Amino acid sequence: MASFKKSFETLKGTSHSAAKGVTDTAVQAAQEAVQQVADSSKETANIAAQEAGKQTQAAIGKAADKATDSIKELGQKMETK
Numbered sequence: 001m002a003s004f005k006k007s008f009e010t011l012k013g014t015s016h017s018a019a020k021g022v023t024d025t026a027v028q029a030a031q032e033a034v035q036q037v038a039d040s041s042k043e044t045a046n047i048a049a050q051e052a053g054k055q056t057q058a059a060i061g062k063a064a065d066k067a068t069d070s071i072k073e074l075g076q077k078m079e080t081k
Helices: 002-080
Strands: none
Touching: none
């Protein structure tokens, strides 16, 4: 009976160790997956911000060009008067 109890305790310890290993591995895999999603989201946000910046610069450039053209036109009109 003592031998059976000892075998049972050994099996219980081995099972516990195996379950802990599986749990630790699953937790680590989940953490890595979450980190990859976070990194991907950060990269996507950075790309979107860069694109928005480019579009904003282009819009400012167009507005500045229009303002310059309007000022030139006004100057030409003033010269003819």
